[in-house]
Amino acid sequence: MATHTASLSQPQYSTGGLSAWLTTVDHKMIGILYLLGAGFFLLVGGLEALLIRTQLIRPENTFLVGETYNQVLTMHGTTMVFLVIMPMLAGMGNYIVPLMLGARDMAFPRLNAFGVWMFLLGGIFLNLSFILGGAPAAGWFSYTPLSNTPFSPGTGIDFWIFGINMFGISSISASVNFVVTILNMRAPGLTLNRLPIFVWTTLTTAFLLLFALPSIAIATILLYLDRNLGMNFYRASGGGDPLIWQHLFWFFGHPEVYVMILPAMGIVSEILPVFSRKPLFGYTAVAYSSVAIGFLGFTVWAHHMFAVGLPPLINAAFAFSSMLIAIPTAIKIFNWTATLWGGNIQLRPPLLYAVGFIALFIIGGLTGIYLAVVPIDYQITDTYFVVGHLHYVLFGGSLIAIFGGIHYWFPKMTGRMMDERLGHWQFWLLFLGALLAFIPMLIVGVEGMPRRVYTYGAGLGWDIYNLLSTLGAYMIAVSVLVFLYNFFFSLFRGKPAGDDPWDGHTLEWATTSPPAVYNFEVVPVVKSRRPVWDMKYSSDHHPRRLDGVQPEAAHNLQDVHIHLPPPSWWPLVLSVGIMIMAFGFVFNWIIILVGLVVFLWGVSGWIQQDVNAPQAPAGHGG
Amino acid sequence: MLSKKLRYLRYGLGMIFASLLLAGCSSERPSILLPVSPKANAEANLFLIIFWISVAVFVIVEAALFYSVIRFRGKNAEDVPPQIHGSVPLEIAWTTAPALVLVVVFVLTWQTLQATAAPPLDSMPVLVTGNQFWWKFDYLDQQVSTANELHLPVGRPVRLLLETKDVIHSFWVPQLGGKMDLIAGHQNVLWLQADKAGEYHGQCAELCGASHANMRTKVIAESQVNFDAWIQSQKTPSTTPTNPALVKGRDLFLGNACIGCHMIRGTTAAGAVGPDLTHVASRSTIAAGLLENTSANMARWIDNPPAIKPGVLMPKLNLSQDDITSIVAYLQSLK
């Protein structure tokens, strides 16, 4: 629907060439960096999952044992949470949210670039631990005293601590940016009450991160002090208490679950209406239930700690708040189903993934209730039941929604369609793989198998479930290969997409595919929750397609000079400085000084850069 | 009456799981659905209730989802269906419905929690100490100490006082009830009661290091008479060997690093790093349930413990095969 009047003094930055990527402050290129980085780490984390499942394919296997197994296990969890799902969602938010808002960029473009570099360098940093003395091996929640000295003597846990904090810095930067952008930079007429649900969930997530991350930052820094300066925050023998770690960790860790699921729910809430050719059913209920989940998410952390010996009354209170969360979650599922009901449903790949998300997330939600029921939790906490449950939430849930989002927005990002037949194949392999891999985990947990064991005895009746689960994991791997092929094939050979291939509802479909650096030539005026639908259809109960209607512009193109900030090396310099400091904290404090110098150089360059200068011509970095 | 029905339902569910199993390996299932204690029984019953509630919800919600997709699948992509934005009565209905279900679930949770929380007053105390990667059991009333295999009299409530020497472990024997963590600086209490004689598999449930998977335990529930007899035999110091081969084995044991870590009452060995070996031959397994207690296995173990159990605190001591054979012969005489 975009207008293609010849542009005037439109800024044009080159999007090719390494230096263009390294210095970009464009939210779309940054979004793509997030997505590609997270895609790479998905392969790493997926490979780790395959190693784990291969070890467990039969009892008493010796493929990957003991400490090495624990390293792979820890890195699988940490990678999937911090380096795959979070950055995937952040990447999509980065690319899509400003477009949905009708904005030209994020509020703080350089902060945005800084966020993506902290993520990418943090991911490289953490993974280097494999070759620099051993990866962390205390599990993704790194309970003390196991993660403390003397039980984890090497540098693995220190790598983990600073890796987590680099991701934390990245997420805080991104969150500040999302909050300000969403609250301040909406197109005329785009009231909060008309925000796309994906924007609502991104906003909620940003607030969750802002309040939750300080808790893990403090927890990990205290752990570092225990480990390296002989302090005793967590050491009972020195007057500390290992349980403090668990409280601080889960005060972050449970909101973190919603950080990973809410934007995924947002993606699904965007896809369902478009492919049902109807508005979202119960918009207000869906939007407010996201916010409710966000608030309640801070009141349930101790449901991860029912078996640590808290008084039964406390356990019951946390059980109660955990059960409350089921209500807004159920409301969403009902509204999604009602959105499909009565629609003209187009079973194209994005919709398949969205429906697959709901189908599997229901399992995740229902199994969560078992874990909230304290007496049952006493039995099944720390078993494979939990592993099955969390994979239905994060794999069957988040990751499938992410794949849906990729199929949905790929045309917008690249200007080409992904192959739909391959999209169907990938979906069914993924969906059936997720059933085959994770249902047996639920059962084997009930059958008494603890989680995080690298081996198990024959004759306990666990063999068949583990075998099935491993086969499911291989099936998922095949699905990911199909995706990779589809992705690269479509990138170069896909059918041209046009601006609005799905007959979309929200503003990202009102511009070109891919959008120009400045996103919109004319800033659109929004009159409803479905601005782009309004441009195309009459507004009665049985709408007809209108032809040749142009979006109403807030201001005339000729009147505005579009200002975009120039590219900048400083976010990258700053991030490299922090990464060097992190190495210093792990290996030798002298290195911290080197990092500090780089960091300060970055800061001084950053604040002195003239971002209001007239645009540099294409290809020149600043 | 209700509980009888529940038992049928439970066995029904158990059979579904069992039928999924390959033949022959279902005899020792440490399943939470095969409870042998009042607490595990209450937990299994609650599990069942939640199971059937969630199955009902699952079927309804998934059916509605798939029905909508199939029923409203459109042929012509251009058609525009009626544009419906929502319905307040429906929102109220599907907010209230899950809330009501959850009220029921919460009340059941609370009831079971109350009914199973506190140990009966006359329970027998046993101090459980977690170690990387084995369990120490001290029977406080009887003054008996043993490792890895917990003997219990049938029908008698037992109070486990949970402590740890090092990292967090979690004591869990599924058929006897839920787990509880062993945390430094906290003494947690877990009570159990086995209502049926038998052997029950248990396992550490909290990641505790390289051999977390190998930190198993076994509860041996037996009649009061057998239990008392076992206590009596455990109380006596170790047998002093007279057979020269065994004497040689003992001297090798006492002359090696073994004594720094192991206790054999009645000898000079008084270490406390590893399990008490005074009656090691009376145990059916060694190395925390990992190996059957045979001479061959014990020789393999003493020859190279880390090869069997990664991260274990007992080092490879480079003993000759002859010496190992002698030591094993001696240890196997310690009934």
Ligand SMILES: [Cu+2]
């Ligand atoms: Cu949680």
Ligand SMILES: [Cu+2]
């Ligand atoms: Cu353990």
